Amino acid sequence: xxxxxxxxTILFKNCNIVRKALIDICCLLGTKSWELGITLSxxxxxxxxxMIYLSNGKCLDCSxxxxxxxxxxxxxxxxxxxxxxxxxxxxxKNASFQKIxxxxxxxxxxxxxxxxxxxxxxDINTRLFVKQLSCKLNIPILALVDANPFGIEIMxxxxxxxxxxxxxxxxxxxxxxxxxxxxxxxxxxxxxxSITLTNLDQDRLKSLLKRSYINSNHKLLQQVLMxxxxxxxxxxxxxxxxxxxxxxxxxxxxxxxxxEFI
Numbered sequence: 001x002x003x004x005x006x007x008x009t010i011l012f013k014n015c016n017i018v019r020k021a022l023i024d025i026c027c028l029l030g031t032k033s034w035e036l037g038i039t040l041s042x043x044x045x046x047x048x049x050x051m052i053y054l055s056n057g058k059c060l061d062c063s064x065x066x067x068x069x070x071x072x073x074x075x076x077x078x079x080x081x082x083x084x085x086x087x088x089x090x091x092x093k094n095a096s097f098q099k100i101x102x103x104x105x106x107x108x109x110x111x112x113x114x115x116x117x118x119x120x121x122x123d124i125n126t127r128l129f130v131k132q133l134s135c136k137l138n139i140p141i142l143a144l145v146d147a148n149p150f151g152i153e154i155m156x157x158x159x160x161x162x163x164x165x166x167x168x169x170x171x172x173x174x175x176x177x178x179x180x181x182x183x184x185x186x187x188x189x190x191x192x193x194s195i196t197l198t199n200l201d202q203d204r205l206k207s208l209l210k211r212s213y214i215n216s217n218h219k220l221l222q223q224v225l226m227x228x229x230x231x232x233x234x235x236x237x238x239x240x241x242x243x244x245x246x247x248x249x250x251x252x253x254x255x256x257x258x259x260e261f262i
Contacts (some may be wrong), residue, residue: 014061044071044126048106048114051251053080062114068097071116075128081136083244085114087256088133090177092145092154094119094237103248114139121154127172130158134174135254136142142180142261146251147187149197149204152224155179160213178261179220184227187234192242194232201233221262 045050045068052060055077062069072078091097097117106113114133122259127171132140143158145151161173197205205228210212214221227233239247253262 018176019064042071042073042125042129043123044116044118044129046071046114046129047101047118049083049085050114051082053082057081066101066116068101068115071126071129073125075125075132077115078132081133083114083137083139085137085139086112088130088137088139088141089143089180089252090106090114090116090130090143090155090158091115091117091236092120092143092151093117093236096144098247099237100248103245105248105252111234116153118158122158124172127158131172131174134176140206141174141177141201142256143177144236145182146233146235147182147184147192147194147227148235149180149208149227151235152227153204153208155215156211160211179223180255180261182234182239183262184223184230184232186191187230187232188226190239192234192238194230194234194238197227197231197233217262223262244248 023204046062047065047068048062050062052062052072058164060069060072079093089100091100094117097115100115107117112239116126116130130141133139143155145155159174159177159179161170182192186192205224208224209228214224236247239251243249
């Protein structure tokens with residue numbers, strides 16, 4: 001899609017105009033952007049117990065990395081996926097993704113995890129890749145995001161789809177995904193460092209409370225309402241308040257052992 005934008009920057013004043021035009025064209029034709037041969041540059045990373053076999057004969061070993069391997073630009077080029085992992089962990093931010101790798105979660109737990117980050121709001125390629133993993137591998141998928149409106153929305157984009165791409169959500173969303181944390185209730189129960197929600201946060205929170213998938217899920221709605229009542233937010237990084245390795249050595253392990261997912 002970047003090639004379309006740079007092909008005529010006078011016609012397309014910014015990438016959002018190209019994106020909206022592409023969505024309109026796909027709606028009119030009843031097709032998906034990747035079926036038209038148009039893909040966004042993939043910014044997502046993957047690491048852990050996963051082998052990616054491409055149609056050109058190449059093989060990507062995601063266990064042989066200290067920073068993560070870039071998710072393939074064309075997901076349709078993937079012929080096969082193999083993994084012995086027990087969990088796929090979707091991590092909101094690259095900083096948290098790198099911290100977890102550096103703390104040795106993948107090494108200490110042998111073949112237990114595949115980790116993915118979309119570096120914030122995920123691009124289509126990252127979402128399509130997670131969908132492929134969901135379909136081809138029978139492995140639980142868990143999301144680790146900030147306890148704030150934008151973190152919750154990112155988890156919901158992976159899980160339920162985005163409002164701007166409703167016609168493609170069936171091909172991109174993973175309803176079986178579970179929310180591992182960080183929960184708004186953790187702010188209280190763990191006494192996490194937090195700050196007041198901004199006006200932008202409040203607007204996003206109001207938008208979330210209007211979503212049907214939030215209101216149809218009692219536990220999810222409970223967490224969103226808790227965030228609203230608290231008027232406070234916290235980040236994944238706040239878990240380092242206890243110890244630098246609390247996130248990997250205690251928080252993630254406890255959640256998985258107790259199966260405390262939403």
